[in-house]
Amino acid sequence: MEPPQKSNLFQVYLRLRPPPAGNSAAERFLSVEDSPENDAPTHITLNPPNDRRRAIEKFAFTQVFEEDATQLDLFQGTRVLPLVEGVLAPHGGDGTDGLLATLGVTGSGKTHTMLGSRSQRGLTQLALDVLFRSIDSNIVDCETSPLLEASIRSSDASEATIHSAPVFLETVYSDFSGPSRAGSRAATPMIVRPSILQTPQLPGRFPDSPHSVRLVSHEDEMSRITLLATPPNQRGPPVVSSRAPVASNEPKLAHSLSPKKHYMTLTSAAKNKKTVTKPPVKGDYPPPPTPRRLQRPSALPQAPDISSIRASCDPSAEYAIVISMYEVYNDRIFDLLTPPIKSSVTKEYRRRPLLFKSTELSPDRKVVAGLRKVICRNITEALMVLEAGLHERRVAGTGSNSVSSRSHGFFCVEIKKRRRGRTNGRWGTSTLSIVDLAGSERARDAKTQGATLAEAGKINESLMYLGQCLQMQSDANSTTKPNLVPFRQCKLTELLFSNSFPSPSASHSAYSRRAPQKAVMIVTADPFGDFNATSQILRYSALAREVTVPRIPSITSTILANANTTMHSHQSESSVGSRSPTSSPVLSHHKPYFHPSGSHSRTFSPVSDTERATMENAALEIARMADIIDQLNAELARESEARMSAEAHLMSMEDRIADLEQEIREECYADFEQRLALEMGRLKVSLSLEQERGEEHWDRKVEVLTRGVGVTVTGPSEDEGGDGEHEDKENILIENLEEENERLRREVSILKRELSGRTPSRRNPLQERGDLPTLRSSGADALGGLGNKMESLRVSGAGAGEEKKVLKVSSSGSPTKKVRKLPAKKWEGVTAEDELM
Numbered sequence: 087m088e089p090p091q092k093s094n095l096f097q098v099y100l101r102l103r104p105p106p107a108g109n110s111a112a113e114r115f116l117s118v119e120d121s122p123e124n125d126a127p128t129h130i131t132l133n134p135p136n137d138r139r140r141a142i143e144k145f146a147f148t149q150v151f152e153e154d155a156t157q158l159d160l161f162q163g164t165r166v167l168p169l170v171e172g173v174l175a176p177h178g179g180d181g182t183d184g185l186l187a188t189l190g191v192t193g194s195g196k197t198h199t200m201l202g203s204r205s206q207r208g209l210t211q212l213a214l215d216v217l218f219r220s221i222d223s224n225i226v227d228c229e230t231s232p233l234l235e236a237s238i239r240s241s242d243a244s245e246a247t248i249h250s251a252p253v254f255l256e257t258v259y260s261d262f263s264g265p266s267r268a269g270s271r272a273a274t275p276m277i278v279r280p281s282i283l284q285t286p287q288l289p290g291r292f293p294d295s296p297h298s299v300r301l302v303s304h305e306d307e308m309s310r311i312t313l314l315a316t317p318p319n320q321r322g323p324p325v326v327s328s329r330a331p332v333a334s335n336e337p338k339l340a341h342s343l344s345p346k347k348h349y350m351t352l353t354s355a356a357k358n359k360k361t362v363t364k365p366p367v368k369g370d371y372p373p374p375p376t377p378r379r380l381q382r383p384s385a386l387p388q389a390p391d392i393s394s395i396r397a398s399c400d401p402s403a404e405y406a407i408v409i410s411m412y413e414v415y416n417d418r419i420f421d422l423l424t425p426p427i428k429s430s431v432t433k434e435y436r437r438r439p440l441l442f443k444s445t446e447l448s449p450d451r452k453v454v455a456g457l458r459k460v461i462c463r464n465i466t467e468a469l470m471v472l473e474a475g476l477h478e479r480r481v482a483g484t485g486s487n488s489v490s491s492r493s494h495g496f497f498c499v500e501i502k503k504r505r506r507g508r509t510n511g512r513w514g515t516s517t518l519s520i521v522d523l524a525g526s527e528r529a530r531d532a533k534t535q536g537a538t539l540a541e542a543g544k545i546n547e548s549l550m551y552l553g554q555c556l557q558m559q560s561d562a563n564s565t566t567k568p569n570l571v572p573f574r575q576c577k578l579t580e581l582l583f584s585n586s587f588p589s590p591s592a593s594h595s596a597y598s599r600r601a602p603q604k605a606v607m608i609v610t611a612d613p614f615g616d617f618n619a620t621s622q623i624l625r626y627s628a629l630a631r632e633v634t635v636p637r638i639p640s641i642t643s644t645i646l647a648n649a650n651t652t653m654h655s656h657q658s659e660s661s662v663g664s665r666s667p668t669s670s671p672v673l674s675h676h677k678p679y680f681h682p683s684g685s686h687s688r689t690f691s692p693v694s695d696t697e698r699a700t701m702e703n704a705a706l707e708i709a710r711m712a713d714i715i716d717q718l719n720a721e722l723a724r725e726s727e728a729r730m731s732a733e734a735h736l737m738s739m740e741d742r743i744a745d746l747e748q749e750i751r752e753e754c755y756a757d758f759e760q761r762l763a764l765e766m767g768r769l770k771v772s773l774s775l776e777q778e779r780g781e782e783h784w785d786r787k788v789e790v791l792t793r794g795v796g797v798t799v800t801g802p803s804e805d806e807g808g809d810g811e812h813e814d815k816e817n818i819l820i821e822n823l824e825e826e827n828e829r830l831r832r833e834v835s836i837l838k839r840e841l842s843g844r845t846p847s848r849r850n851p852l853q854e855r856g857d858l859p860t861l862r863s864s865g866a867d868a869l870g871g872l873g874n875k876m877e878s879l880r881v882s883g884a885g886a887g888e889e890k891k892v893l894k895v896s897s898s899g900s901p902t903k904k905v906r907k908l909p910a911k912k913w914e915g916v917t918a919e920d921e922l923m
């Protein structure tokens with residue numbers, strides 16, 4: 087099985103990591119095959135642990151690095167140098183973009199390979215080292231000429247904000263002293279970070295809650311590491327954060343230090359490892375850390391030494407190095423060099439996602455628009471920029487890795503190049519991108535939940551799309567079909583592959599002349615780790631794959647062994663022919679099947695030719711079926727993975743829905759409260775108004791009554807006897823009036839009786855009565871006068887406010903009941919008030 091070269095996409099290398107401490111009990115499922123003639127190994131075999139029925143798979147890579155491979159072996163073996171030379175374009179013209187990426191299961195050593203450990207540099211630092219040393223005499227210094235910086239800015243096509251390193255670093259490091267320290271390198275291969283002792287309670291940080299996800303378990307473990315990483319004589323007093331307590335148990339720390347600690351635990355990125363709650367309701371990611379100034383690392387690792395290695399550069403050119411960093415988190419791009427901004431609404435620190443798009447200056451090619459970029463003059467500046475970006479990158483502790491990358495990290499080194507001495511010349515740009523992909527993981531093993539589980543879902547999803555792209559490319563090597571890599575399915579694959587192919591619309595532009603990027607993929611694997619996750623990654627990343635069927639019944643093996651030669655041709659035809667309709671792209675490099683090498687031989691009595699043929703057919707059929715079963719198993723494994731990532735996605739969606747629901751509930755509640763308060767206010771106002779009106783109304787009534795009965799009412803402020811006196815007077819008055827009324831009635835009835843007893847002619851003597859002044863000679867007049875008299879005497883006992891009904895005797899003598907209102911002047915106010923009531 088020859089490893090085919092994946093055109094345009096990647097050279098694929100495999101690096102095996104040494105077993106983690108304490109994992110000695112695990113069974114090794116991966117073995118490296120010896121290569122002929124002592125060449126570097128290129129093949130590995132996966133033996134499913136504890137399951138002899140599963141197929142044995144064999145994978146081919148450009149090269150396999152075993153557990154004892156050093157960082158230098160990787161640097162040299164993966165051919166990073168040609169990548170650097172590609173971007174420098176030593177023979178003139180524009181450079182070729184380079185991409186160096188790592189892929190692997192979580193905890194398999196991707197970050198270790200890319201960023202190194204506390205004593206060993208990673209490929210990133212080594213690439214930067216060789217790059218800066220190679221252009222040492224050709225690099226421009228923007229500090230000497232502001233025009234240089236301006237020309238670099240104007241040539242940038244990505245709408246970026248470009249700073250010189252001193253300006254940028256001044257804003258990031260509290261103790262940065264700019265040019266005086268630039269270029270200096272500390273001697274000790276350790277990173278000493280006193281500030282790591284801080285456990286800052288950052289503003290905007292979520293408080294611990296019962297639902298919180300413990301991202302990293304031991305805060306003070308980092309302190310232990312720092313303290314031990316620092317020689318005792320260099321250990322200063324711990325830096326006390328104004329906001330947080332200090333890990334104070336320094337003397338107890340030494341014996342509990344885990345010897346295997348990742349470089350990242352010593353970087354400021356590790357300081358982000360805090361207890362973080364579920365993602366905030368208004369976003370699908372947890373808040374980034376609050377911006378704060380970092381402590382400048384006092385020492386950086388120097389090993390391995392590559393001072394003898396140099397890349398060729400173009401002597402007639404001048405170069406500028408511009409660095410940017412971003413991460414792809416939940417399928418969105420976030421700048422790692424732009425500090426998060428505090429939202430005026432939520433009071434949280436957030437980063438704005440950036441777009442991957444075509445711009446005015448880059449119509450044919452998509453670029454990440456709006457990044458902050460830093461012009462670096464030397465490796466120290468570049469490493470400090472890298473450190474600042476790593477500080478912002480999201481990492482978390484999971485069950486699989488105590489410092490697990492939760493995003494795909496992109497570190498981009500743009501090499502700007504133009505002819506020397508041409509101050510107005512155009513800067514050509516080629517980019518070396520170094521990508522530390524987040525690791526695929528199984529929720530069960532990683533013991534992730536909440537936000538971290540949701541992240542895992544997104545990580546697995548993007549890696550699945552990456553796998554599809556790699557697979558398509560792999561298939562393209564073995565078929566004549568057009569090479570359609572579905573790289574636009576997610577941000578990660580778009581960013582990784584959009585430079586791999588010339589853009590169709592760019593056929594006439596300058597970009598069409600650019601060579602497709604050169605790419606190196608380093609797949610990392612733990613031979614003692616998670617078999618299923620590892621085999622899945624290997625399946626889609628390997629350059630070729632071969633599957634051997636599991637051991638078949640010994641009788642068949644014997645027959646196969648006997649009839650090996652004759653069967654071979656049949657077998658190929660039969661198995662290939664029968665498998666083709668069902669075979670998946672993954673199996674495109676399959677051999678039909680392997681003959682089991684370790685089968686037991688048995689002796690059988692001679693059989694007839696027909697029986698032999700039947701047995702052969704049966705054996706072939708069995709082998710074919712076994713092959714199909716194997717395919718189905720592989721398919722099942724893939725589907726299970728896809729289901730798991732879909733489930734993780736679903737869970738993250740459910741989380742979001744729950745958060746949204748909570749948010750909506752809270753909004754409704756707040757709205758309701760507001761309205762209620764408003765209504766209550768209104769009600770109070772109208773009540774007090776009513777009360778006032780009522781009081782006014784009764785005041786007026788009393789006033790009217792007072793006026794009506796001719797009594798002066800004393801105000802409520804007067805002495806308590808005021809009311810009683812008033813009532814007494816009123817009662818006396820009424821009694822008097824009633825008595826008078828009664829008397830008059832009696833008189834009237836006497837007079838009536840008298841009158842009725844007389845003849846009309848004798849009624850005159852009534853005129854003689856002096857107390858009836860209105861009586862005249864005419865009977866009608868007399869009656870009218872009497873009526874008037876009666877009317878004037880009739881007083882209603884019902885009180886002063888009532889209307890008085892008066893009997894009026896008409897001139898015809900028939901009394902008609904009429905309602906008469908008292909003069910308007912007197913009753914106006916009362917009527918109006920009555921209506922109001």
Ligand SMILES: Nc1ncnc2c1ncn2[C@@H]1O[C@H](COP(=O)(O)OP(=O)(O)OP(=O)(O)O)[C@@H](O)[C@H]1O
Pocket residue numbers: 102103104190191192193194195196197198199203346347348349487489490491492523524525526610
């Ligand atoms: N080749 C190696 N030699 C020594 N230690 C290693 C090697 N590879 C990995 N490790 C150690 O294993 C641990 C996990 O490695 P690392 O963080 O690089 O994994 P990763 O693949 O980046 O994980 P994730 O995807 O979760 O970020 C670290 O402590 C690291 O130091």
